[in-house]
Amino acid sequence: MMRVVGTFLVATLMTAGLVAAGAGVARADSVKPSCSDRNGILGVSRVVEIDTAGGRRFGNMQYKDIDFLKPGEIVLTFDDGPLRGKSTAVLNALEAHCTKATFFMVGRMALVDPAMVREIDRRGHTVGTHSWSHKMQGSLSQASGEQEIELGVSAVSLALGKPVAPFFRFPYLSDPARMQAHLNDRDHGIFSIDVDSLDFRTRSGSTMMNRVLSGLKQQGKGIILMHDIQRSTAAGIADLLDALAREGYKVVHLVSKRPAKTLKAYDDMAEKEADRRKKYADNRPLADRSIVWPVSSASDLPAVVPLTIEPRGLFKGPLPERSGLIRTSGENLQQSVSDPDDRRADASERPQATTRPATLKGPVDEDWRKEVFKN
Numbered sequence: 039m040m041r042v043v044g045t046f047l048v049a050t051l052m053t054a055g056l057v058a059a060g061a062g063v064a065r066a067d068s069v070k071p072s073c074s075d076r077n078g079i080l081g082v083s084r085v086v087e088i089d090t091a092g093g094r095r096f097g098n099m100q101y102k103d104i105d106f107l108k109p110g111e112i113v114l115t116f117d118d119g120p121l122r123g124k125s126t127a128v129l130n131a132l133e134a135h136c137t138k139a140t141f142f143m144v145g146r147m148a149l150v151d152p153a154m155v156r157e158i159d160r161r162g163h164t165v166g167t168h169s170w171s172h173k174m175q176g177s178l179s180q181a182s183g184e185q186e187i188e189l190g191v192s193a194v195s196l197a198l199g200k201p202v203a204p205f206f207r208f209p210y211l212s213d214p215a216r217m218q219a220h221l222n223d224r225d226h227g228i229f230s231i232d233v234d235s236l237d238f239r240t241r242s243g244s245t246m247m248n249r250v251l252s253g254l255k256q257q258g259k260g261i262i263l264m265h266d267i268q269r270s271t272a273a274g275i276a277d278l279l280d281a282l283a284r285e286g287y288k289v290v291h292l293v294s295k296r297p298a299k300t301l302k303a304y305d306d307m308a309e310k311e312a313d314r315r316k317k318y319a320d321n322r323p324l325a326d327r328s329i330v331w332p333v334s335s336a337s338d339l340p341a342v343v344p345l346t347i348e349p350r351g352l353f354k355g356p357l358p359e360r361s362g363l364i365r366t367s368g369e370n371l372q373q374s375v376s377d378p379d380d381r382r383a384d385a386s387e388r389p390q391a392t393t394r395p396a397t398l399k400g401p402v403d404e405d406w407r408k409e410v411f412k413n
């Protein structure tokens with residue numbers, strides 16, 4: 039990313055001049071320099087487009103199929119929101135670094151504050167889903183499990199006002215084989231993680247930050263899990279991004295090739311729920327939700343490049359016998375395309391539930407849920 043110091047100085051002087059010329063004319067932060075003029079920020083080093091047709095699984099903590107990050111590359115992800123007070127802190131920190139993230143939203147949360155969902159999208163982040171009400175999939179029947187997934191997709195899409203990305207993360211990373219198969223059938227990608235902030239186990243921003251940095255030090259790269267509902271993440275995200283920039287990590291931003299398709303029955307359920315929420319909200323005065331924040335322009339980002347999804351082995355290890363869908367762009371990589379239906383026909387390749395890491399078991403701080411769902 040180009041950084042032009044001269045322009046930065048001019049912009050700074052202009053800012054100072056405007057402020058001196060008269061309060062109320064322009065606030066200092068309304069003419070802050072564009073991303074390309076800022077030094078020491080993360081920015082976005084690659085924007086990759088993922089084709090989830092037939093399903094894809096990412097995240098080495100559970101899945102070993104795809105390894106698409108180069109050493110030093112990270113993907114920022116935030117689950118469980120939105121929750122305005124804390125999500126806003128996360129958005130502002132991301133904005134200060136002109137960087138982008140993926141938000142795996144809970145359907146119920148999205149319907150509580152659709153404006154926040156749209157704001158996250160407007161700022162150029164990717165919106166995926168994280169179920170309707172954050173139930174542990176391993177404890178659900180097939181029908182309930184599907185409803186959790188599909189109502190989540192419909193509800194977040196409804197709140198967003200357009201389809202979400204077909205990117206899904208299992209609550210608690212609990213991923214029964216039958217639900218993985220369902221997501222494959224629905225052309226959703228499954229996103230596990232590489233580095234866990236364990237932000238729900240602490241209220242300290244620095245503890246959260248140190249866990250991410252030490253996890254990255256061990257693994258050298260990875261998809262980072264945080265929660266934009268957690269106090270520690272809201273408190274520590276700005277310092278964490280500063281540290282990641284200082285240490286030279288490169289942010290990879292994920293976008294989807296195609297939007298998620300919703301199912302009519304679940305769209306209807308989501309609409310009913312939204313109406314119920316609206317009636318509830320209409321009876322209670324709410325804070326102003328039409329705030330518009332400044333946002334970095336698309337021209338500050340690298341061009342979108344279809345992700346070359348190589349089966350594990352692109353950057354280390356041997357190629358597996360069969361490969362998933364691969365699309366190349368620019369880089370000289372081995373290309374191999376297989377029919378997803380053909381892939382699923384082979385029972386030996388049916389997804390298997392993974393064993394969740396011990397760190398994800400045990401008590402979780404879910405006080406925030408009481409805050410949001412008082413009714």
Ligand SMILES: [Zn+2]
Nearest residue numbers: 117118209210
């Ligand atoms: Zn979650």
